[in-house]
Amino acid sequence: MESLSGTGYVILGMLGLGARTGYDIKGIVDRSTRFFWAASYGQIYPELRHLEKAGLVDGKSSPTGARKRKEYRLTEAGRAELVQWLGTPPQMPELRDESLLKLFFCDELPLEQALEQLRMRRLGHEQFLALLREIDARPGADPTFVALVLRYGIAYAEFNIAWCEEEEQRLRKAAREAA
Amino acid sequence: MESLSGTGYVILGMLGLGARTGYDIKGIVDRSTRFFWAASYGQIYPELRHLEKAGLVDGKSSPTGARKRKEYRLTEAGRAELVQWLGTPPQMPELRDESLLKLFFCDELPLEQALEQLRMRRLGHEQFLALLREIDARPGADPTFVALVLRYGIAYAEFNIAWCEEEEQRLRKAAREAA
DNA sequence: CGTAACATGTAACGCGTTACATGATTGG
DNA sequence: CCAATCATGTAACGCGTTACATGTTACG
Numbered sequence: 001m002e003s004l005s006g007t008g009y010v011i012l013g014m015l016g017l018g019a020r021t022g023y024d025i026k027g028i029v030d031r032s033t034r035f036f037w038a039a040s041y042g043q044i045y046p047e048l049r050h051l052e053k054a055g056l057v058d059g060k061s062s063p064t065g066a067r068k069r070k071e072y073r074l075t076e077a078g079r080a081e082l083v084q085w086l087g088t089p090p091q092m093p094e095l096r097d098e099s100l101l102k103l104f105f106c107d108e109l110p111l112e113q114a115l116e117q118l119r120m121r122r123l124g125h126e127q128f129l130a131l132l133r134e135i136d137a138r139p140g141a142d143p144t145f146v147a148l149v150l151r152y153g154i155a156y157a158e159f160n161i162a163w164c165e166e167e168e169q170r171l172r173k174a175a176r177e178a179a
Numbered sequence: 180m181e182s183l184s185g186t187g188y189v190i191l192g193m194l195g196l197g198a199r200t201g202y203d204i205k206g207i208v209d210r211s212t213r214f215f216w217a218a219s220y221g222q223i224y225p226e227l228r229h230l231e232k233a234g235l236v237d238g239k240s241s242p243t244g245a246r247k248r249k250e251y252r253l254t255e256a257g258r259a260e261l262v263q264w265l266g267t268p269p270q271m272p273e274l275r276d277e278s279l280l281k282l283f284f285c286d287e288l289p290l291e292q293a294l295e296q297l298r299m300r301r302l303g304h305e306q307f308l309a310l311l312r313e314i315d316a317r318p319g320a321d322p323t324f325v326a327l328v329l330r331y332g333i334a335y336a337e338f339n340i341a342w343c344e345e346e347e348q349r350l351r352k353a354a355r356e357a358a
Numbered sequence: 359c360g361t362a363a364c365a366t367g368t369a370a371c372g373c374g375t376t377a378c379a380t381g382a383t384t385g386g
Numbered sequence: 387c388c389a390a391t392c393a394t395g396t397a398a399c400g401c402g403t404t405a406c407a408t409g410t411t412a413c414g
Contacts, residue, residue, distance in 0.1 A: 005373065006277060013284035023393050033283055036274040040375055045395055067382040069393060079287075086288055089299045090278035092307055093339075095215040098185060099269035100331065104212055105192035106324040108258075109265055114324065120268045128271055145285040145293065148346060152279065159338045160272070167327060184401065202365050219403055224367055246410040248365060 003085070007039050008047055012074060012082040015057060017143070020071045022048055031135075032146065035153060048072060056081050099124065111175055115168060122164035129157035182264070186222050187230060191253060191261040194236060196322070199250045201227055210314075211325065214332060227251060235260050278303060290354055294347060301343035308336035 004012075010033060014025045022044045029039045051057045056078035062071045074082070099121045106114040132153045142150065183191075189212060193204045201223045208218045230236045235257035241250045253261070278300045285293035311332045321329065 006280070007374080009284075010280065013280075013287075016284065016287050021393070022395090023391095027392095033280060035271075036276045036279045038374085041395075042376075042397090043374060063382095064392075065383070067393060082284065083287060086281050086284060086296065087292065090281065090303050092214075093303060094275055094277065096273055096275055097215045098273065100215045100328055101185070101189065101192075101212060102265050102269065103324055103331075104328045105188075105195065105261065105265060106327075107322040108192075108195050108262060113266065117265065124269050124272060143286040144350075145282055148285075149279055149283045151346075152282075152342065155342055156338075159335075163331065163334055167330075171323075186402080200365070201367090202363095206364095217402085220367075221369090221404075222402060242410095243364080244411070246365060 004051075004081070005047070006037060007043050008051060009082065009085050010037055010039055011044065011047055011051060012056065012078055012085075015072055015074045016079065016082060017146075020073075021069060022072075032149075035132075051078070111171070115171060118164050118168050118171070122161055122168070125157045125160040125164070129154065129161065132157060183230075183260070184226070185216060186218050187226055188261065188264050189216055189218055190223065190226055190230060191235065191257055191264075194251055194253045195258065195261060196325075199252075200248060201251075211328075214311075230257070290350065294350060297343050297347050297350070301340055301347070304336045304339040304343070308333065308340065311336060 010029060011025055014028050017028070019025045019028050022041065025044055026039065026041060029037075033039075048057065048059065052059050052072070056075060057072045058075050058078075059070050059072045061068070063069050099117075102117055103121065106117055109117070132150065136150055136154065141147075189208060190204055193207050196207070198204045198207050201220065204223055205218065205220060208216075212218075227236065227238065231238050231251070235254060236251045237254050237257075238249050238251045240247070242248045278296075281296055282300065285296055288296070311329065315329055315333065320326075
């Protein structure tokens, strides 16, 4: 069996964490993994049907009154697939960071504007940090690893802020010394 | 004028840094930005033609003997477009980290296997770090911001390694206390 | 003489987003 | 009654990768 797309595993995982409908999954993703792995309805619904055909999830219609609604559960095979995937070693970290790309080309710019780039990166991460802290402060205890990943996000943002500050200072100092 | 794709800007930027042919651009990307922004021939060649039509680059045929070859240069408009893009503020950091996604779902797993996940993430970043250090040790001075981004990669890998170690310890300690 | 490096390109596919369309139910 | 939330879906598009195809030139 060829392996699923990343989003396929997100769906399996979310069903494992208690999500029931496609709508559910989307909601949970938007409040959690979206920072490092998003998912849209345009993928979720077709993928759920695909997973069902593959026997990894089991869907039964359970409408709320006249509102149509379909509940999915992991099958044994689905849980096995998820666990197997969790066990495979990760590839090189796959980043896609536009702000880093801009920084890479900053030799094109006068120093002031380049510093501004660095400042904007820092600001972005400061906003990001604020958002994560807010999520962190919300009541209710997350499962161990859900909380762990949230802590990672916070640490990551803090790391980036500190790095930007250091480099801003370093560049300013170098500029002073050149003058 | 609607804005270019990320790869469009990579091409402009690389031409700014001295790349001349599509082949050149691909080579430089593979040795530098590929860690946070890759590019394939399947994109580069069509995009170069597209940028030429848009007047952002200027291409002239300059074969090496009978081997066909086309040299591109940034036009004034192309440089302006690049600088303008560099000046726009970045969005939220857009991460796509499969290993983090796996960690997120580790509550499904017995602690030993979950710890193994964390260990594998660490190993991945250790390899990554080794690779970047190797690149860093290569002779030849990079432009300021090219070097800055390389330093970022190294710091990022080190941060991740340290974070994994800390969390491994924390989880082990929590497990001991629970026992 | 062979192979690595130089050089350009295309077609098919996969993954994912955006925008749109539709409708029921709950709570203020 | 109205707005927010619940709920499901599709079509078009954009971006990017992979695999393939082709040929030249430099170097050991």
